[in-house]
Amino acid sequence: MIRIGDLLHEVAEVKRLSGIALAVVLLVGVVFAVVRGRSDEAGSPDLETVRGVIGSEKLAFFADRRVKDAFARHGLRVEVDPAGSRQIATSVDLDRYDFAFPSSAPAAEQLQRARGAARTYAPFSSPMVVATFDPIVELLTAQGVVRQGPGRYRVFDVARYLELTAVGTRWDQLPANTDYPARKNLLVTTTDPRDSNSAAMYLAITSFVANGGVVSSPDAEAKVLPVVGKLFLEQGYTQSSTDGPFEDYLSAGMGKTPLVLAYEAQFVDRVVRGDSTIRPGMTLLYPAPTVLSKHTLVPLKPAGDKVGELLTGDPELGELAATFGFRTADPRYFRQVVEEHAVAVPDTVVDVVEPPSYETLERMLEAIAKQY
């Protein structure tokens, strides 16, 4: 029990002994500690809080009650902030976090090197897709951009698409287009190439096509940049996380985002939720070729390793990841979810290419960033 009198006496003593400055510093520090302490009481006191910075497309997974419970059973409370994968590698203050969970292997490898992490964890992956609407599919089929692929699924022919973008084709210039005569360029909506992994994956796809193979030399970089740079620059403002444009696709619809680059998992997740956000007429195209986004966790502090190990090894979390549409390291989980919810996605995606090396990708992204 502390009486006010003692208290004032103590404070006075501090001032006398060490000066006002110290008192202020102490007070600020203690208030901070008190505020933090108080906040922690909001949850269960026994859990260890682990903080991560993640690609936004995994936000729903980490926010899910079942996922939180699964972590809690292992003594963890995982708190996450979303950020673009390149932001994670460049501008984010990583000291605030126990782990980083970008959405591609190259970004993770770079982080691992930069932070000297002993290992990484790759619990799941997802191919890049283009989400669109039936009237757009019809328009683009007539243009030869959409065609039947090798499996039962339809593909988005990137080479033909690049022919249209090369001449700055606008939607209202497509013949017999009454469904979407918008006075804007025919472009896939992506995220910001300066921040986000999905945009980097899109660059991997389009640069492969423009070059006729993986870009691996400065000459090839110089050759493809004018072709692929405009795919981003002409969109103008782009959001920094893949969640944004996909939400637009779902809520604002065709008017805002007739074609949106997404992770397959984002679409599957919505179908599995059965929340009627995927309406009739919404459809998936697989770019030919496409790339796989390998979600890779990089531990920054020992607590981060625990999350990585659980995501890779815990069957419950594996099954949950599949319900969020991720293709799990153990393919059974994903297959089961697809069958159960009758999701129209191929069991295997063919025509998958590898992204360029981190350095090449980074140099191309830098070159595009300079043009903004």
Next chain:
Amino acid sequence: MIRRVLVGVLAAALLAGCSSDPATPARPVGDPRPGVLRVLAGSELADLRPVLDEAAKATGVTVELSFTGTLDGAESVANGQAEAGFDALWFSSNRYLELLPDAAKRLGTPTRVMSSPVVLGLPTSKVEELGWSGRRVGWAEIAEAAGRKAFTYGMTDPSTSNSGFSALVGVASALAGSGSALDAAAIASVAPRLKDFFAAQTLSAGSSGWLSEAYQRRARGEDPGPEVDGLVNYESVLLSLNASGLLPEPLTLVYPNDGVVTADYPLTLLTSAGSDARGVHERLSEYLRSPDVQRRISEVTGRRPANPQVALGDRFAVRDLVELPFPGTGAAVDGLVTAYFDQLRRPSRTLYVLDTSGSMEGDRIDGLRQAVIGLTGADTSLSGRFSRFHGREQVTLLPFSSSPREPLRFSVTGDAELGQIRSAAEGLEATGGTAIYSSLRRGYDVLRAQAADDPDRFTSIVLMTDGENTSGDAFPAFAAFHSGLDPAMKGVPVFPVLFGESANDEMRQVAAMSGGKVFDARGRTLAEAFKEIRGYQ
């Protein structure tokens, strides 16, 4: 010893924490508290209060909103000040914030709550007269009609209000017509057609709310200014105006078929937020996005639901809107706003009637000098850069004491004139009595002479005085003079600044009779008030 000291300080801190958290300039809504989300917000969010009160009952989460302008808000996020006092942000859009790297990196989870496109509202009869009823028109046709003054409209200042900003971006992107995002070259190429569009803008305002009120007053003939046909504003504001029943004729909403710019109101956590605020944000987001609450939000605010599970209500006549591309860089946005002020919009004629009587001596006259100097480019904040005197602007300083002094006239073309205004402001000295109304009358003579040569300008008067009228005409004489003015002069809005011991009632009457607005500088600096007035000039 150290331990005892720490215990004492700790107890003091605990006691402080248990009492009501005192608000400070850095923390206008207090310290972090369990169950409270402290939100830095755009003023448009005020209409969500009933929903937030219901949210508090349903979820136990209290939302404390503190309002600020888009640019000031963006600046405080970028320089880290926002983190010190807030857990989250809630503006009409995060687009501008994301163009500032220092702001973008502090943005955490966004929850989009609702949306509203910026469109044109015109009286139904006007839409028929223009031949636009029953068909969709594009921005080019709208700009062409505006260029020949087939209609007039009011719009907010793009540097202080998001609806004006969105309209500017929308019309510029659409007219550029390349289909891709704007850059400096594209802006230059469409400048003539943009000038056409802005030629019909006859009313400007620093806030959406005041614009809408002034528009209603003019439509009902309660304001002396010229009638304004329509408004460029959020769909939600226009729908609410129609629903209010206060307009003599309902507005028809014109949705340009080549696209619009839409506000999407993301409730965005700051990455600095503590664990409790994170939990609270998640709980609140879930509540706000639930289908029933989404329908309620749409009903209360006239905005569109963000949750794709919720169907659009019937009053949203046009459902699938094309979204125009938004510029990809801060430089392009700044370039567009600068071009708007310096080249595109109708230029301003701005008269400052300034009290330099003896009572202004000391801090007050110095504050006045700084207020004027701030508008010459000395204020380098984000918002300050756009509130400086603009290219083509006619600025007149009319200092007065016992009688009006010689008016100091400037035509701004560049830094040279800004320097002259700065020197003139530095030369203001406080001495003598206070002849408010004789000096204000003199101001009208100055404006009449200027208008004779060049009538087509946004014209307004700022009246700053710190006391009662002590010499020259009394207020009744001025009121009689004002009622006898010709319509053009009568409609010049006067913006009185309440300061010191100014006669507030008379100042309010001057604002009312001229269709102006009173600005209060008693709790802040004159510089802040002068800067706010820029949005209305």
